[in-house]
Amino acid sequence: MEQRTVLVVLFEGVQSLDVTGPVEVFAGAAHAIGDPDGAYRLHTASLDGGPVRTSGGLTLLPDSSLADAPAPHTLLVPGGQGTRPEDRGLIDWLREHGPRAERLVSVCTGAIRLAEAGLLEGRRVTTHWAYCDQLAKDFPGIEVDPDPIYVRDGHVATSAGVTAGIDLALALVEEDLGRQAALTIARYLVVFLRRPGNQAQFSAQLAAQTARREPLREVQQWITEHPDDDLSVDALAVRARLSPRHFARAFQAETGMTPGKYVERVRIEHARRLLEDTADGVEEVSRACGYGTPEAMRRSFVKTLGASPAEYRRRFHRTPHVTSTTHR
Known part of the structure; x- marks a missing residue:
């Protein structure tokens, strides 16, 4: 079975659940398909390879720097604090390497970072409801849909806030490995399989x-x-x-x-x-x-x-x- 590399970008102030939610879904695929090597190779990387502190105060230790990271099949950009001047190196890296990924994924405000890198122009996307207006205002060439919990537009997939990243990851697993694999992972994580992407962010x-x-x-x-x-x-x-x-x-x-x-x-x-x-x-x-x-x-x-x-x-x-x- 083809093993897909999932590269998760880490940065100072990242939202921890935006990282760990999708990672647990992809990691669960090994159990779901009965293959200890798994269908996904998970790799985390920060710009300089150093540890980062999440918005909740946890410290995450990446596998490598972005420069030393393997070429990804799926490049996942989680959310966190808004792009800051000191993050320009990260935006520049995304601008150069993002187009090479077969699948480009953002969770929550990770969409803002992709937009900063020019990777969402002409796309239909979503993000956390509190930032949809900002994203639409700052990037008029992007169609921002504030309602769904996730949106697929070609090889680009964007999701709403926090737990919506789990829904999107389950949808990607179902696309790659089939419904039964995704259902097995959802049961193990005790979450729904799965809230459809069109479901509103708010009940x-x-x-x-x-x-x-x-x-x-x-x-x-x-x-x-x-x-x-x-x-x-x-x-x-x-x-x-x-x-x-x-x-x-x-x-x-x-x-x-x-x-x-x-x-x-x-x-x-x-x-x-x-x-x-x-x-x-x-x-x-x-x-x-x-x-x-x-x-x-x-x-x-x-x-x-x-x-x-x-x-x-x-x-x-x-x-x-x-x-x-x-x-x-």
């Missing part, structure tokens, strides 16, 4: 602020756990022990979105998971998510995702008997 609960008052927080949780229930303002107001008018105003003031918008996000999020992970029919999914009719769910999907439920399932259904498609 409905994370996208909204958490209400200050306990009755409103309880309503938020109720909506999430009962998407098929009566979630009208009147019904939710009764649950919150408020008048409908007072409830609607208080909910928006404390969560940052109207009750209707929150319900819509919860329902479409739930419907996406069912379409991705089950063989339930569209009509059954629409009932389970509180849409009432398949047509109501179709309108919501087209409005929010630009695709009908049937089209969405064709693209992202992940059950074993369905052939997967390549993410955009």
Whole structure:
């Protein structure tokens, strides 16, 4: 079996989980395929070969300097503190050597370093939600999509913050070695196999602020756990022990979105998971998510995702008997 070299770039202030998450995934491939030599040769390198201190205070000792590192199949750039003047040597190295890698990968704000090196021009990418606006502003030639947890554009793969690097690494293992290998690694790491790249960085609960008052927080949780229930303002107001008018105003003031918008996000999020992970029919999914009719769910999907439920399932259904498609 071909052994792919994965070169992980280390630098002062790197986010430790951006490094260790993907590394553990690639390292787990040896166990998954029953080959002690593994499908991947992992190598870490800093600019001068010296140890680096992570943003969390850990010290990482690289295998070598970047100058002495082996030519990578997959070049992985993790995130961390923004590019600083003293990092110009790293950016120059990426500019020279990045185009030679068969696969170019970034985790979190590692995308900013790739952009600095001119390696993302004309590409569709993502990064941590807090830095998407900055990336788009500083590099107008890059199409920045703030929503997905990871994006594939040709040989370039970029991911959102921190744990999204694990999702992307699992996707790359599945691409290289097949679904069963990736599933074995995910089970060992006790993570999902796998959140699709199109999944939003924020769930409905994370996208909204958490209400200050306990009755409103309880309503938020109720909506999430009962998407098929009566979630009208009147019904939710009764649950919150408020008048409908007072409830609607208080909910928006404390969560940052109207009750209707929150319900819509919860329902479409739930419907996406069912379409991705089950063989339930569209009509059954629409009932389970509180849409009432398949047509109501179709309108919501087209409005929010630009695709009908049937089209969405064709693209992202992940059950074993369905052939997967390549993410955009």
